[in-house]
Amino acid sequence: MMNEFRTAKEAYDQTPIPQELNDRVQAGIRQGSEAYRSAHRRVSLRRTLTTAAACFVVVVGTLNLSPTVAAAAADVPVLGGLFQILTVRSYEDTNGDRTVEVEQPGLEDGALAQQVSQEIQERVDAKIAEGEKIIADYKEAFLATGGTEEEWAEKDNTVSVTYDIKSQTDTTVSFVVDSYVSIASAYQEQVYYNLDLAANREITLADLLGENWVEICNESIRTQMAESEDPSVFFSEDMGGFTTVDETTSFYINEAGNPVVVFPKYTVAIGAMGNVEFEIAK
CATH class of the missing domain: 3.30.565.40 (Fervidobacterium nodosum Rt17-B1 like)
Incomplete structure (x- = not known):
């Protein structure tokens, strides 16, 4: 795989x-x-x-x-x-x-x-x-x-x-x-x-999540990947997959007021997944 x-x-x-x-x-x-x-x-x-x-x-x-x-x-x-x-x-x-x-x-x-x-x-x-x-x-x-x-x-x-x-x-x-x-x-x-x-x-993500925003995002993203219907669609770190968020990470704010981190196609998962989004609950 x-x-x-x-x-x-x-x-x-x-x-x-x-x-x-x-x-x-x-x-x-x-x-x-x-x-x-x-x-x-x-x-x-x-x-x-x-x-x-x-x-x-x-x-x-x-x-x-x-x-x-x-x-x-x-x-x-x-x-x-x-x-x-x-x-x-x-x-x-x-x-x-x-x-x-x-x-x-x-x-x-x-x-x-x-x-x-x-x-x-x-x-x-x-x-x-x-x-x-x-x-x-x-x-x-x-x-x-x-x-x-x-x-x-x-x-x-x-x-x-x-x-x-x-x-x-x-x-x-x-x-x-x-x-x-x-x-x-x-x-x-x-x-x-x-x-x-x-x-x-x-x-910024820090405004929404506090000073530990990097750890909060990383933990939530990894948990969502592991609990998804098919975790195998995500690239591992040695394949160039997700490692951490930073100040350049794209996100938007949804209607619930939560940030939704967005990764472009092929950056963290197979192409069939398109852009991959992770809602980070506050």
């Missing part, structure tokens, strides 16, 4: 495509992965809040930029009595090579809106451009290695940016921004944001 898991992991890392095609696609994937790791290694509160805000805060005036944006703002979930989360940009753009689908979240009002309004536009546009470049490079290599335009037209070549609100109170919000390129599964990434809007700060 362990050999089977190791084989599955290796197969994921060594996609059987022509070398020229692999080089071009992997170059784009590395760019996205490096940006993701960089964002999660920031320990400065100011930088963390600016990055988080850049992914969702926008000046209300943005709604006047296009009918598409204005129409998207019609559905406005209320965040208590202080804030409103809304979709500030929603569109689908298709040409002969790719489809771009965007659902961009934002906060109406709030002290952070003015300072990050330009940054959010630049960040979201950069993610879209990055995905389009991966697809463009993929097509060039695909055709260069014998593929045809007709075969290319049959592929699902989509760049997508969406979001999902996990929980919210009068003063806090927890949500995930999900971006992916359909032709490159390793490029998919989820970035989780847990914000105390009243205090103007990011919520």
Whole structure:
């Protein structure tokens, strides 16, 4: 069974495509992965809040930029009595090579809106451009290695940016921004944001679980793995599986107020498990 898991992991890392095609696609994937790791290694509160805000805060005036944006703002979930989360940009753009689908979240009002309004536009546009470049490079290599335009037209070549609100109170919000390129599964990434809007700060696992948060998380995760229906789906430590949580570990806050730790596909379990989540009861 362990050999089977190791084989599955290796197969994921060594996609059987022509070398020229692999080089071009992997170059784009590395760019996205490096940006993701960089964002999660920031320990400065100011930088963390600016990055988080850049992914969702926008000046209300943005709604006047296009009918598409204005129409998207019609559905406005209320965040208590202080804030409103809304979709500030929603569109689908298709040409002969790719489809771009965007659902961009934002906060109406709030002290952070003015300072990050330009940054959010630049960040979201950069993610879209990055995905389009991966697809463009993929097509060039695909055709260069014998593929045809007709075969290319049959592929699902989509760049997508969406979001999902996990929980919210009068003063806090927890949500995930999900971006992916359909032709490159390793490029998919989820970035989780847990914000105390009243205090103007990011919520950490230590805030939710106390000073022993690492031990609490590790014990709970290992217990849940051992008690799962099939513990064998999880990689052991010597296979590169779970060892410990740290400040870069992704999580969201569920409706019960508990943190839910999230591990990306293939990091702690076989690929069939997808992203693996563990709720840590307080």
